[in-house]
Amino acid sequence: xxxxxxxxxxxxxxxxxxxxxxxxxxxxxxxxxxxxxxxxxxxxxxxxxxxxxxxxxxxxxxxxxxxxxxxxxxxxxxxxxxxxxxxxxxxxxxxxxxxxxxxxxxxxxxxxxxxxxxxxxxxxxxxxxxxxxxxxxxxxxxxxxxxxxxxxxxxxxxxxxxxxxxxxxxxxxxxxxxxxxxxxxxxxxxxxxxxxxxxxxxxxxxxxxxxxxxxxxxxxxxxxxxxxxxxxxxxxxxxxxxxxxxxxxxxxxxxxxxxxxxxxxxxxxxxxxxxxxxxxxxxxxxxxxxxxxxxxxxxxxxxxxxxxxxxxxxxxxxxxxxxxxxxxxxxxxxxxxxxxxxxxxxxxxxxxxxxxxxxxxxx
Numbered sequence: 001x002x003x004x005x006x007x008x009x010x011x012x013x014x015x016x017x018x019x020x021x022x023x024x025x026x027x028x029x030x031x032x033x034x035x036x037x038x039x040x041x042x043x044x045x046x047x048x049x050x051x052x053x054x055x056x057x058x059x060x061x062x063x064x065x066x067x068x069x070x071x072x073x074x075x076x077x078x079x080x081x082x083x084x085x086x087x088x089x090x091x092x093x094x095x096x097x098x099x100x101x102x103x104x105x106x107x108x109x110x111x112x113x114x115x116x117x118x119x120x121x122x123x124x125x126x127x128x129x130x131x132x133x134x135x136x137x138x139x140x141x142x143x144x145x146x147x148x149x150x151x152x153x154x155x156x157x158x159x160x161x162x163x164x165x166x167x168x169x170x171x172x173x174x175x176x177x178x179x180x181x182x183x184x185x186x187x188x189x190x191x192x193x194x195x196x197x198x199x200x201x202x203x204x205x206x207x208x209x210x211x212x213x214x215x216x217x218x219x220x221x222x223x224x225x226x227x228x229x230x231x232x233x234x235x236x237x238x239x240x241x242x243x244x245x246x247x248x249x250x251x252x253x254x255x256x257x258x259x260x261x262x263x264x265x266x267x268x269x270x271x272x273x274x275x276x277x278x279x280x281x282x283x284x285x286x287x288x289x290x291x292x293x294x295x296x297x298x299x300x301x302x303x304x305x306x307x308x309x310x311x312x313x314x315x316x317x318x319x320x321x322x323x324x325x326x327x328x329x330x331x332x333x334x335x336x337x338x339x340x341x342x343x344x345x346x347x348x349x350x351x352x353x354x355x356x357x358x359x360x361x362x363x
Contacts, residue, residue, distance in 0.1 A: 245279040
């Protein structure tokens with residue numbers, strides 16, 4: 001068993017603690033964890049030697065390594081947790097280890113409802129959008145729950161579809177059987193052999209996928225993804241780091257321009273508008289809770305920009321006696337433009353799902 005490795009002994013209690021969602025080691029003397037959305041210091045009995053052994057034990061399952069010539073690396077653990085290691089001289093105060101634990105407590109939309117991440121009507125709309133092959137971006141800052149939401153909603157992809165996942169470090173855990181998981185490869189010590197997200201995306205198009213899931217859009221693969229959707233590969237789900245729906249569109253623009261193909265901006269705007277149906281914006285609130293704060297759709301192209309329309313927005317209304325944030329979601333009453341496509345597939349969404357008004361009582 002992985003956790004029985006002697007090198008993991010100092011970390012095993014934290015890896016087994018279901019309340020801990022993130023572990024951060026800043027050299028031998030300092031360590032922190034995240035519990036309930038809040039960071040707190042912890043005491044770990046680590047020396048330079050035991051920290052080195054710990055790092056080797058963490059990297060062993062993924063077959064990756066870290067060295068002076070390659071001083072940082074991403075890795076995954078057998079339980080689906082993902083991590084990063086960076087060592088001196090880049091890490092000035094000693095090796096830094098960050099582990100984002102796989103969240104087993106959130107496995108269904110009902111779990112997201114109980115956690116106050118979204119509302120019932122939003123969950124209904126998102127489930128139908130995934131079934132109906134809408135193209136969805138899950139946006140937000142680091143640690144806001146983007147990948148968790150994508151993982152949960154992927155359950156609504158019907159069996160019988162061929163799903164190809166493309167990730168920098170594999171962490172998606174899909175329930176369907178017909179899944180092909182692709183993972184990037186770093187360059188070797190000679191600087192050769194790297195396989196990027198863009199490389200994998202281009203290869204995936206030759207694999208007859210009915211769905212493509214991208215773990216994180218971060219560079220040249222953005223334009224490949226947009227063009228793939230435009231050429232008929234609908235139902236794409238992807239993660240993107242962005243602080244707002246508008247920022248998500250701006251980042252797609254910049255990544256597409258970075259390909260250096262001299263495309264006019266208006267052409268990129270049309271590609272984004274045609275390819276992206278829905279942006280699901282995530283945020284960590286001041287009390288540490290995670291919320292989906294916007295469901296936003298692309299709504300055409302205006303002068304020098306992609307037009308956006310909110311379907312749902314989140315509003316804080318106060319705090320309870322324990323200091324936990326209270327809030328509510330507001331539906332704008334805007335009709336999702338992908339409904340026509342869903343109806344052609346025999347899927348209908350009642351109008352009261354997106355009708356204007358407060359989505360549900362305060363959480």
